[in-house]
Amino acid sequence: MSELNQHIASAFDRDLEGIQAQILKMGGLVEVAISDAAKSLETRDEELAEQVRRGDKAIDAMEEALNEEAARVIALRAPTARDLRVVLAVMRISGNLERIGDLSKNMAKRTGVLAQMSPISGSTAALRRMARDVEMMLKDALDAYIKRDAALAQDVIERDAEVDQMYNTLFREFLTFMLEDPRNITSCMHLHFIAKNIERMGDHVTSISEQVIFMATGRKPDEPRMKGDRTSTDPTLSADIEVE
Amino acid sequence: MSELNQHIASAFDRDLEGIQAQILKMGGLVEVAISDAAKSLETRDEELAEQVRRGDKAIDAMEEALNEEAARVIALRAPTARDLRVVLAVMRISGNLERIGDLSKNMAKRTGVLAQMSPISGSTAALRRMARDVEMMLKDALDAYIKRDAALAQDVIERDAEVDQMYNTLFREFLTFMLEDPRNITSCMHLHFIAKNIERMGDHVTSISEQVIFMATGRKPDEPRMKGDRTSTDPTLSADIEVE
Numbered sequence: 092m093s094e095l096n097q098h099i100a101s102a103f104d105r106d107l108e109g110i111q112a113q114i115l116k117m118g119g120l121v122e123v124a125i126s127d128a129a130k131s132l133e134t135r136d137e138e139l140a141e142q143v144r145r146g147d148k149a150i151d152a153m154e155e156a157l158n159e160e161a162a163r164v165i166a167l168r169a170p171t172a173r174d175l176r177v178v179l180a181v182m183r184i185s186g187n188l189e190r191i192g193d194l195s196k197n198m199a200k201r202t203g204v205l206a207q208m209s210p211i212s213g214s215t216a217a218l219r220r221m222a223r224d225v226e227m228m229l230k231d232a233l234d235a236y237i238k239r240d241a242a243l244a245q246d247v248i249e250r251d252a253e254v255d256q257m258y259n260t261l262f263r264e265f266l267t268f269m270l271e272d273p274r275n276i277t278s279c280m281h282l283h284f285i286a287k288n289i290e291r292m293g294d295h296v297t298s299i300s301e302q303v304i305f306m307a308t309g310r311k312p313d314e315p316r317m318k319g320d321r322t323s324t325d326p327t328l329s330a331d332i333e334v335e
Numbered sequence: 336m337s338e339l340n341q342h343i344a345s346a347f348d349r350d351l352e353g354i355q356a357q358i359l360k361m362g363g364l365v366e367v368a369i370s371d372a373a374k375s376l377e378t379r380d381e382e383l384a385e386q387v388r389r390g391d392k393a394i395d396a397m398e399e400a401l402n403e404e405a406a407r408v409i410a411l412r413a414p415t416a417r418d419l420r421v422v423l424a425v426m427r428i429s430g431n432l433e434r435i436g437d438l439s440k441n442m443a444k445r446t447g448v449l450a451q452m453s454p455i456s457g458s459t460a461a462l463r464r465m466a467r468d469v470e471m472m473l474k475d476a477l478d479a480y481i482k483r484d485a486a487l488a489q490d491v492i493e494r495d496a497e498v499d500q501m502y503n504t505l506f507r508e509f510l511t512f513m514l515e516d517p518r519n520i521t522s523c524m525h526l527h528f529i530a531k532n533i534e535r536m537g538d539h540v541t542s543i544s545e546q547v548i549f550m551a552t553g554r555k556p557d558e559p560r561m562k563g564d565r566t567s568t569d570p571t572l573s574a575d576i577e578v579e
Contacts (some may be wrong), residue, residue, distance in 0.1 A: 095387075158426075159419070159420075159423065162423055166414060166419060167413075168412065169411075174419070175403070179403070179406055182402075182426075204566075266521060269513065273517065276514060280510065280527065283524065284531075323441065323445050323525075324527075
């Protein structure tokens, strides 16, 4: 790169770095939201759940601020098509983070209801493990974003299959609990909901990783995304339980 | 407005009109997706469901194109802070439309599985009515967008409470069916999922309407959004069914 190009690039790059710092701050809040939501569920800590719900407003406000800052940068720097795509990728990442924050909030909302029901053996611990995996994936996706590390981002995408597998296993388990004792039905409905929420968080982390790969390589991952929730399309997965 | 201002405004406005046309086209596809997904479920039409799934790719591509066009307009016109917010609002609307398309696809995905199970009396017809309400809300939200009609947008927001109410009713009904006969559990899990998907579509239409109000009045609706899914937080709603 010529010295002139370096000079031209730097103003835009400095702006991007400012946005990057905001993304990391937002990502940090979202990591805490995932972790606290899952913890509140396992320990039946309604105060912590309330904290997650309140905290989501700050995450929403950060997305708003990030979008406005990104738009300001576009208006100010009139970036090239390539740079424009980078800014759009960052806006998408902030959108994904906001959605993960929302899903954490939704998970925390159910803490109060579930705290009043008999626990389903092992379920909240399993959900917390699943949430921790997603949290680690998010941490690595953000690391990959800072380092423009496509290999790490690809690794995160592959780990999402494990989260999907955990969801499929839990779906079966909840069905079994419900069939064994109808008194488990209501709580299992809520727990299934939470499992699905966490599985969707994994999809959003995957989407962040895809944006990172695009920023690092200029190419979108062309492999079609593995859809891991087989419960929606695999008849055997649910049918073999139904006929028990 | 002075003649000069009109002249200055017009280039940006023409760009916005182009974007508006794309939003309407995208909105039309999303309306069809909602309707076809619900129809495929009720008539057990797996081919129609497959069509919805395939059609979602076109909706995703339109969101991508819209975002790039919006970014191009920002870069080219360097709009004022006020106009910038309008472009950002439009980008959000396209994001909401894309999410509704996704939710329709998710609904259609379950047609195949449910077609292999005994039907739950009246449930797919009720889901289709709920989907139709959301479709009409979306139609009106897009009309309100073209006309910058804040009153119509506000009306759409208020109608979302009815959709939420339909979801709450269905949630109770599915619990009752599951308690009555464990063989209903698997299908009710899927049906509950679909009901929740439609309820979330309503939330996205509400979000579109909020953007419209902002574009029409320059103010965000300051009333906190009514959260209609009381099943996540109202213990009595689920508890009174559990103790039956």
